[in-house]
Amino acid sequence: MALTDADVQRQIKHMMAFIEQEASEKVEEIDSRAEEEFNIEKGRLVQTQRLKMMKYYEKKEKQIEQQKKIQMSNLMNQARLKVLKARDDMIRDLLNESRERLAEIAKDPARYSALLEGLVLQGFYQLLEPKVTVRCRPQDVEVVQAAVTKIIPVYKEAVKININVRIDQERFLPSEICGGVEVYNDNGKIKVANTLESRLELMAHQMTPEIRVNLFGANPNRKFTD
Template sequence: MALSDADVQKRIKHMMAFIEQEAIEKAEQIDAKAEEEFNIEKGRLVQTQRLKIIEYYEKKEKQIEQQKKIQMSTMKSQARLKLLQVQNDLVSELLNEAKLRLIRIVADPGVYQEMLYKLVLQGLFRLLEPEVIIRCRQQDYILVEGVVRQAIPQYNTVSKKHVNVHLDVEMHLSMNSMGGVEVYSCDQKIKVSNTLESRLDLLAHQKMAEIRRTLFGANPNRKFLI
């Protein structure tokens, strides 16, 4: 049976409504799929960037921490050097004070003569040579000549040896010397330096650890006392 125009129009409208509905549903599915993929990609990008940011700031934090350690180490080294400089200055002041006291001792003829006697006698015992040469400051010549006369009998008695002592009248100790004597073997190949400055330097070297411990206390970083 043939359809009327009204029926044809009705079917066409129904088919068009069905197609339109199907298109709408398809579009909604595409939109939903696109939204889902967008959210997934957005989450991935956000996570990637977040990890990059975290990594960047962790790297920066490590760099800052390293810089802080370097700066702290530098500051400690500078402070330690400054402390050592201050300590060295104090030790130098102490040694200068000792030199001033020696100068005052030299200014006392009685005390200085006794010191010269001991320095000459020690030089003779250290050399144990049959002939020696003694050199002193030009202004000490008479004092040294006197103590030599005193020292020779003492040396002969203790060492059981005889010694001839010659005072050097041509060569003298430096004008800057504080005093004391230099004792030489006859060929001048062996020398015993018993000047006041050499004895002070030797004593300072031997006692430096004790001096520093007395002035500044024990060094916590030092493992051995000798």
């Protein structure tokens, strides 16, 4: 039986509706898959960026921590240097005070004469030369001469040899020093420095470790005291 135009139109509409339904379902499927893939890619990108940010801030945190350690170390070193300087200044002040007190010794004639006798005699013993020259401050010539006269017999008795002593009255020690003498051998190449300042410096060098311990206590990190 032949189809009428109306039947053909109905079939065409039916086919078009079926095609439209298929197309609509396909579109929804594509949209759903696209959204799923988008969400997966978005999650992957977010996770990647999150890991990058975590690594970045972790690196920054380590850098900051390292800078804090360096700054703390620098501050500790600066504080330690300040403490050491303050200690050195205190010891220097003690030595300066000692030098000022040395100047008072020469103002006591009896005490200063006895001290000069010991300093000159020590110079003789250190040189053990038959001829020596003694150099002193210009204001000490007489008291040094008296000391030399007094100790020559003591020296001869101790070492069993003679000694010829000359007091240098052409080249004196600076008058502003605290006192004492320098004793030279005959050719002037060997010198025993027995000025009060030189004795103080020697004593200070020897006693500085002990002074530090007495003032500031023992340093647990110091292996040697010299």
